[in-house]
Amino acid sequence: MSTQSTGTRPAPRTATARPAAPRFVDSVGLIAGREITMRLRSKAFLISTGVLMLAVLASVVLGSLLGGQSEAAKVAVVGAASSAVDGNDALEAVPVDDQAAGEQLLRDGEVDAIVAPAASDPLGVVVIGLDQAPSDVVQALAVYPTVELLDPAAVDPTLAYFVAFGFGIVFFMSAITFGSTISQSVVEEKQTRVVEILLSTVSARALLTGKVIGNSVLAFGQILAIAVLALLGLMLTGQRVLLGGVGPSVIWFVVFFAVGFVMLAALFAATSALVSRAEDVGSVTTPVTMLVMIPYILIIVFNNNPTVLAIMSYIPFSAPVGMPMRVFLGTAEWWEPFISLAILLATAAAAVLVGERMYRNSLLKTGTRVKLGDALRG
Structure with a gap:
């Protein structure tokens, strides 16, 4: 009588499932969140933001004290x-x-x-x-001849200068601060070869997009907070007449800055990817820095020149300060900010596409500086 062995058959092997690559949106959100978290944990960033906001609030209060009605003698x-x-x-x-x-x-x-x-x-x-x-009494009793102006200014020149200075310095400081942050982040990741680990999980496009969005959110939040603080300060100090004139221009400034910074952030990241050492960042980002510095100088020097302001309001790199200034002065037609914003949006989209190509083609090239032509051709 034969017996049949009943041994257990080994289970068939199953292939180990590879973890699915994160989606583009998830990768961008993760990188943007990382950028925001790192900045919010930086004491230098928090202190600089606090100082800037205090300076804005102090200027509003000081303007109220200096411009307020003096008590009758x-x-x-x-x-x-x-x-x-x-x-x-x-x-x-x-x-x-x-x-x-x-x-x-x-x-x-x-x-x-x-x-x-x-x-x-x-x-x-x-x-x-x-x-x-009693000089104040003597001045009050003084007799002055009647003065007539052929072309009276719609806005007080001193007030126009301070508004132009405010737009210029806020745009310059925010763009330089966050642009430098993006540049340092790109070079550090490239110099330490952390970028090679990141690119094994996410694409270069997602990495760049996350950096731009994260820093743009922070910059936009800072500008929005400054704008709200300034408008609130004008309201609380009773400067409602000035609030009615400055308010619309501040709103346009926030909108133009949000789009303009995305354009500048992409260019800062793209140019920084051309080098592999932190000490070389300044040489490649200088052209982008000049695109931020020139509008700052022009808006202060030519704040009362309608021709220069009109040209600035349609050039993408100076529109974030030029067009809001024209809105404040009342020299812009109602449709002009929308045309200028459309030009800025188109330029920002082109800058992001070109910047993404340069960033992708230069990110893994270490050693000597990558030539601009090689970064564009790939």
Whole structure:
């Protein structure tokens, strides 16, 4: 009688499933989140942002103090001298019976000066001070000829200068700060060869897009916070007239900056990928830095030149400061910001495409500096 062995048959081998590559959107979100987290953990970034916001708030408060209405000077008015003081908003008249009563009020600090009739004076009054000439009272009583302007300025030139300076310095500081951050990140990853590990998991396009989006979100958030703080400061300090003029231009500045920084961020990343050492970053990013510095200089020097501002408002690299300034001055038609923004969007898209090609073709090339032509051709 034969027996049949019933041994257990080995289980068939199954192929080990490879982990699926992350999707493009997931990769971009992961890299952008990493960039944002690293910056928010940086004490230098938080301190610089706080200092910039405090400087903006201080400028608004200082402008309120310097531009506010000064309190009317109190003057003791004797007899017929009241005709020289009546209707003068800069002076608060305190009628007295005689000059002796006025002198007593002046010595007690109740008034700033005495205005008394004087037959020998061409104006018919004399101003009496305590221990020094009351210049504010004298200036309030001064007689000036009527002045007419052929082409009166719609906006106070001093105010226009400060608004132009504000747009220029905020755009310059934010673009340089975050542009330098992107450049340092790209070179560090390339110099330490961390980028080779990253590229084994994500594509170069996803890596660049994540860096640009992450730093753009931070830059946009900083600009938005500064804009809200400035508008809130104007509202709380009672500068509602100035708020009505500056408000629309600030909104346009935020919109133009958001698009313009994406363009600059892509160029900063692309040019930084051409080198493999941190000390060489400055030489390759200088052209991009100049594209940020030139508009800053032009907006300060030519803030009252309508021709220069009109040209700046249609050049993509200067439009983020040129067009908002024209909106503030009231020299731009309602449709011009939209045309300028469309040109900026098209230029930003082209810059991202060219920057992505340069970044992808240069990222794994170490050693000597990659030539621009090689980076573009691949």
